[in-house]
Structure formats: C-alpha cells, structure tokens
Amino acid sequence: MARTAVPGRLGQEGAGTGLRWRVATLVERRAENATASTLVLDVAGWPGHLAGQHVDVRLTAEDGYSAQRSYSLASAPGGQYVEITVQRVADGEVSPYLVDQLAVGDPVELRGPVGGWFVWQPGGTRPVLLIGGGSGVVPLMAMIRARRETADSTPFRLLHSVRSPAEGYYAAELTSGDPGLATDFLYTRTSPDGWPRRPGRIRQEDITAFAWPPQTEPMCYVCGPTGFVETTANLLVDLGHDPDRIRTERFGPSGG
Amino acid sequence: MADMNHHPDGHPASHGHGHGHEDSDEYEDGNAMAGPLSEIFAVDLTSAHGRCANCGITEPVARLRVYTRAPGLVGRCPHCAHVTLRMTRSPDNAWLDMSGTTTLRIPLTTT
Amino acid sequence: MGVVSPGFHGRPRESSRRLPPGQYETHDFPVLSAGPTPRIDREDWEFTVTTETGDRHSWNWAELTSLPSESPTLDLHCVTKWSKFDTSWQGVSLDVLLTGVETAADFVMVSSYGGYTTNLPLEDLLDGQAWIAYGYEGDDIPPEHGGPARLLVPHLYFWKSAKWVHGMRLLTGDEPGFWESLGYHDYGDPWREQRYQGD
Numbered sequence: 393m394a395r396t397a398v399p400g401r402l403g404q405e406g407a408g409t410g411l412r413w414r415v416a417t418l419v420e421r422r423a424e425n426a427t428a429s430t431l432v433l434d435v436a437g438w439p440g441h442l443a444g445q446h447v448d449v450r451l452t453a454e455d456g457y458s459a460q461r462s463y464s465l466a467s468a469p470g471g472q473y474v475e476i477t478v479q480r481v482a483d484g485e486v487s488p489y490l491v492d493q494l495a496v497g498d499p500v501e502l503r504g505p506v507g508g509w510f511v512w513q514p515g516g517t518r519p520v521l522l523i524g525g526g527s528g529v530v531p532l533m534a535m536i537r538a539r540r541e542t543a544d545s546t547p548f549r550l551l552h553s554v555r556s557p558a559e560g561y562y563a564a565e566l567t568s569g570d571p572g573l574a575t576d577f578l579y580t581r582t583s584p585d586g587w588p589r590r591p592g593r594i595r596q597e598d599i600t601a602f603a604w605p606p607q608t609e610p611m612c613y614v615c616g617p618t619g620f621v622e623t624t625a626n627l628l629v630d631l632g633h634d635p636d637r638i639r640t641e642r643f644g645p646s647g648g
Numbered sequence: 649m650a651d652m653n654h655h656p657d658g659h660p661a662s663h664g665h666g667h668g669h670e671d672s673d674e675y676e677d678g679n680a681m682a683g684p685l686s687e688i689f690a691v692d693l694t695s696a697h698g699r700c701a702n703c704g705i706t707e708p709v710a711r712l713r714v715y716t717r718a719p720g721l722v723g724r725c726p727h728c729a730h731v732t733l734r735m736t737r738s739p740d741n742a743w744l745d746m747s748g749t750t751t752l753r754i755p756l757t758t759t
Numbered sequence: 760m761g762v763v764s765p766g767f768h769g770r771p772r773e774s775s776r777r778l779p780p781g782q783y784e785t786h787d788f789p790v791l792s793a794g795p796t797p798r799i800d801r802e803d804w805e806f807t808v809t810t811e812t813g814d815r816h817s818w819n820w821a822e823l824t825s826l827p828s829e830s831p832t833l834d835l836h837c838v839t840k841w842s843k844f845d846t847s848w849q850g851v852s853l854d855v856l857l858t859g860v861e862t863a864a865d866f867v868m869v870s871s872y873g874g875y876t877t878n879l880p881l882e883d884l885l886d887g888q889a890w891i892a893y894g895y896e897g898d899d900i901p902p903e904h905g906g907p908a909r910l911l912v913p914h915l916y917f918w919k920s921a922k923w924v925h926g927m928r929l930l931t932g933d934e935p936g937f938w939e940s941l942g943y944h945d946y947g948d949p950w951r952e953q954r955y956q957g958d
Contacts, residue, residue, distance in 0.1 A: 411686040415762050448683040452761035457769045462683060485770050499762050506682035508692030509710035618675060642677045644716065674792055715793050719838050719918055719938050722793040729795060731874075736942045738955035743942035 413450060413501040414438070418494050419473055424561045428479040428527060429491045430466060435474050435502055441465055443538035444511035444531045444613070444641075447476065447504030451486055461486045464530040464615075464641075465505060468537035474502075477561065479527045510613065510641040514544035518611045518637070519604050522550040523594075523624050525616025529561050531641065532613060540570055548573040549610075551602050553594050553620065556582035576602045594620070596627050606632035611639070618642040678712035681721055684735055688742050696754040701747070702730035709733065709752075777834060778842055779949035785841040790903045793937065797872040797923045801907050806891060807926040808856065811864045818856070823908065824893060826851045831890065833913040835920075836949040848911060849894030853884040856891065864929035868936060869910055872923040877936035878945065879912065879919055881929065888914055891924060916947040916954070 416433040423429050445465055452458040467475035480491040494500065512520060512535040522532040529552050539548060548570075554560050556579055566575050578598055579591045589598070604610040612633060614624045621642045628638055682694045694710040705727045712723035712732060720736035720743075732748035746752070772783045801820040808816045818826075828849055835843045867884060870876050883889065889912045893900060900906030905922025912919045918938050939945050944953040952958060 411683075413761060446679070446682070450761055451764045451767045451769070453767050453769050454763055456760045457772065458761055459769050462680065489764070489767050493766055494764065495766075498765050500764050501761050503683055503686070506686045506692070506694075507679050507710070508682075508695040509708050510679055618677075621677075640677060640711070641679045642675070644674070644676045674795065717789070718791050718793045719943060720793075720941060724794060731794070734941055736938070738942055740957075741942060741955070745941055 411503050411506065413503050415499050416474070416502040417499050418496050420496065421494075424477060425559050427491070427559070428477055428561060430475050430477045431490060431494070433474045433476070433500075433502065434472075438474055439505075441469050441474075441505035442508075442511040442513060443469060443534040445505035445507045445534075446531065447474075447502050447506065449476070449486070449490070450501040450503070451489060452501070459486050464534070466530045466533050466537075468534060468541040470541060477527065477530045477533075510615070510639050512538065512611070512613065514538060514542040514546070516546055516611065519547040519608055520549070521604050521610040521612045522548065523553075523599075523603075523612070523614045523616075524550070525553045525594075525620035525624070526555070526559070527561070528614075528616030528620070528641070528643070531615055533562055533566075535613065536566075536570065536573060539573070545572055547604075549602065549604060550575045551578065551594075551598065552576075553578040553580060553616070555580050557584050574602075594624055594627070596630065599624075599627050599631060603628075603631075606634075609634070609637060611637055613639050613641075615641040616643070618644055674717075675713040675715050675724075678708065678710040678714055678723055678733075680714045680716055681709065681712075681723060681733070681735065684721060684737065684742070687737075688744065691754055691756070693752070693754065696752050698732060698746075698749040698753075699751045700725040700728060700730055700732050701750045703728040704750075706753075777844060779836055780952045781954075782836055782840055782842040782949065785843055788843060788846075788904065789837070789839075789841055791837065791839065792903070792922075793875060794873050796902050798902055799872050799907055799923065804907050806856075806908065806924060808860055808929065809926065810860060810862045810929045811931050814861070816856075816860055820907070823851060823891065826855055829890065830894075831911075831913075833911065835913060835917050838916040838918055838943065838947070838949075838954050842949075847896055848890065848892040850890035850892030850908075850911060852887060853889040853891065854887065857885065860929075862929045864931050866930040866933045868928045868930055868934055869919075869921045869924060870926045870928070871921045872925045875921055875923070875937050877919050877921050878930075878934055878939055879915065880933075880946070883912060883915065888912065914948070916944075916949050918943065919947055 414435050416435040419434050420432040421429050446462050448462050450460045463476040466477045478487050478490045481487045524532045580593050581591055583591050614621050621640050625638055625640050678694050685693045696709050697706050698709055699706045711726050713726055715722040723733035725732050730748055734745040736743045804820045806818045828851055830849050832847045867881050868878050891908055892911045893908045910921045910924045942955055947953050
C-alpha cells in the first residue's frame, strides 16, 4: 500500500511545488534508553512512506526563530501514526526539546518522507544484512518492522554496534524472536558479563562471524556515524561484497 | 540518518559544532540532500545516478560525500572529490549548481 | 512563519550593539568546510599575487613570516549566523604584501588550497582591513580553521576570509567566487545583512 502511496503524493502536492511542511502532533513518547526516545506523531495528510526514509523536523519559536533537523522514520509503513527515534545530544538545540520538553498534543512541523535510495521494500529475493551504529539502527528497525508487518519471509540479519548494553534501542522487540531475523550486538566500550567478545569497534571478524557470506549476495544496509559507516562498508568490500549491494547512510557529528 | 544536523535556521546548511576533527567526520552523504531537493523536485534525486564531470564515474547522488557544515550543501564525488552538486537556500530562492555532473539518470517509478 | 512549538526557544539569542542584525554570539569556534581539509606543509606553502597583466609576486613561508606582523583582535561574523568576539590573530597586513604590486585592478579573486574561491573589492583588502594570518590565540592556526595561513577580512562575512589561502588574482572586473556564484552576496557586509544576492 505504501508503495503506491509514495509516488502518488507528488501529484497531490501540485505541479512545480516541492514537498510542503505538515503539522504533526505528539501522541506518545517512549524512552528507548537514557538518552533516546521514540516520538509517536499524528501527521495530518501523511502520504505513507518506505522503510529507510527520513523526515525533516522543524521547530519554530514564538519570535519566528526556527531550527531544523533530519530524523529517520522508525515505524513500519502503513500505520496510523508515524514514529521517529531521537537521541538527545548534550548542548543540542532541537533534540533536547524533542526528547524532554515537547508535550503530548504539542505541534512540530515535518517534511517528508524523503530519500529513495536507503530503502528496503518487501518482496525482494536477496537476504538482507543490516549493520547499525548507535542510533543508526533507527531506519534498519523500520525495515525489520516492515518485514514483520507484511509477513515477508526474506532472511534478515541485524548487527547493532552500541557503546554498552544500557545504550541499546528497541531491546525487547529485537530479542522477541521474529522468525527469520537473527540479531547480534557489538559493544564498543562495555560488554555484559560473560560476553564472549572483547569491547571494541567493529572488526572484520565480527562481520565474518555473523554476516551473510558474499556468495549469498545479500543486500547490505549500513547506517551510523560517518566513521562507523566508512569502516564497515570497507570491511564488507574487503570481504568480497559487491559495492553495488551496499547501501549506506551517514550522519556527521551532530549539533542536535 | 537518525539525529543529524543538516540545516538549522531553515537553511540547507549546517553549523553543527564538530566533536572531532577526523577527516571522516567532516562529511555526510547524499541522503542528506533528500529533504532540500524535495523542496524543488517532485522526484527523489538522491536515487538518481550522476556522472562526475571530472573522473567520469557514475554513482547515485545518495553516495556523494556531502559537506553540510557550510553556507550551503556541497556534494563531492566519492572517487575524486570533485564538486558535483551544490545547493544553497535563501529566504526566496533555492540555488542549484550541477556543473560538476555531466549526466543524471533518474529512475521513473511506475507502480 | 511556521507553526510555533510551545516552549521551544532555540539557542540563546541576545541582541547587543556588537552583534550585526540576525546574528547570535557563540563562544566556541564552529568549523565550516565545503570539502576535505587540506594538509599543507609549511615547506610547500606559497602565496602568489597575480596582477591583471600577469605579473606574479610570491612569498614562501619563511618570507611571509619574516615580514612585519600585526596582532589584531577581531570580531568574526559568519553568514550562518554565529558571531565570535575578541579573537586574537597574528599575521601580515595586505598593505605590506601589496605595497610593491603595480595594479589598476578594482577586484580580487582569492583562491585556496583545495579549490575554494571568493571575490571582493581590492579596496577592502587595504588600509588595515585585511591580513594573511598565520597565528591564532598565540598558537599556529589549526588546519580546520585554515592553517597554515588564512585570509582575514573581518568587516565582511567570514566566508570572505578564505581558509588555506594560496593566492589572489587582481581583476579589472568582478567575478563571483564559490559561494557568490550560488546566491550569496558579492560584497557581504554583515551590518547591512548582505547575506544573499539582492540583500
């Protein structure tokens, strides 16, 4: 359904006019960890989206000052509401407001969905390898949810790199056992007691131990901070994965 | 693209205060241009394949290295760093420079 | 104006007589860049002024740093709206560098290592208004802030103060530089808020 909805939106916006800002109101907020929360938003006239797309969020103050940031959509296409997951950046300008202050019923403006390259659609033939660094797991979660919602049977593997177990995202949902989804975690600073892998950044052994081998020709989606994505994409290519099957999305050091 | 900082102040430019100075932290990628481009074009240009006017290699716009902490967005070829796509936004105008791209192949979605 | 989000204030914005219109004060030093940071050895560094007749005047690092220097304290105004007060620099005045250069040019195109360019009137580089700086706050200029040497023209928006400065072409007619060719103002006076063409 979302697949037809997205191209359809263009005509609705009117010829020659780009995407407009829509008003979204906060319906619910769920904490994901100590610094990140998921915002459930009711967006008037939401045209639908694809898993992996993002939105721009704009906040406007009483005096007309405005600030704008991009956030990946976390929810599966086709739901009544739209969800984004926001990590609070210390000394940030937008994220502390969204995580701590925006109240249920308050409006923000939202432009989207945007981005057509870092997306996954059900019905493909290739297995899917998802590798996320920190909040880079957000668009990958949308893909996992889209797969579940459509009862798609594409084999999925998710490798999520986080600093410590306390900084995970969607922990309960990811370990609840979607059939055909395997999940593993890498800890860069602190591992749980008895965890077999020493804490540290992603290495080639992590990928060979967990990822689909290049012979199975998986689609690889890698999202995270720029340094993480560069490292991971290079490791995948070194292991023999065709760069054409690697889709990446980077976010820089954020002013939040 | 969770929690990025593309264009505070309503400009397609950003001045996020970097936490480090490693070269790899200086840029994002062409996905960051999706929102600003959507304001102008009715099709998603980040999935379009552009040919670099300098080295001739073709890549999706999404794969460009995009420098966002600047008065505009500056997209560079991931192979040779040539500037292939630039955008700025004033209150009244959007400016787009594609002189560094020779051709752009835009997939037309048929549903 | 967009829909107001209750309780959203954004970063502190005060007006002060030292702040040009639309600017806010920052205490850190944001790094803006349109490309990879060039890493230039001082041994390889060179600055060349090329006149409209093709005469070239070049200085290497030793030559630049042996010229009489000044230590101005300056307020910086970036077109992305931050201003930073009381920054201290060390560098050579353009008056010193251009004193022996014969020219009838009215305009200058400044060029940087890495390919950046910016244009401005020649008269805005003279009379103590501009420097080739090689020191910041008592130390070398870090590469991300334009080291080993950058142009400083603090009375114009900071994009005119080219980082990693490499040369200047003196021109009889104005030509747009990197940002000026993409909608930004040719002159860029922060006190008249000349951000974009037509401002």
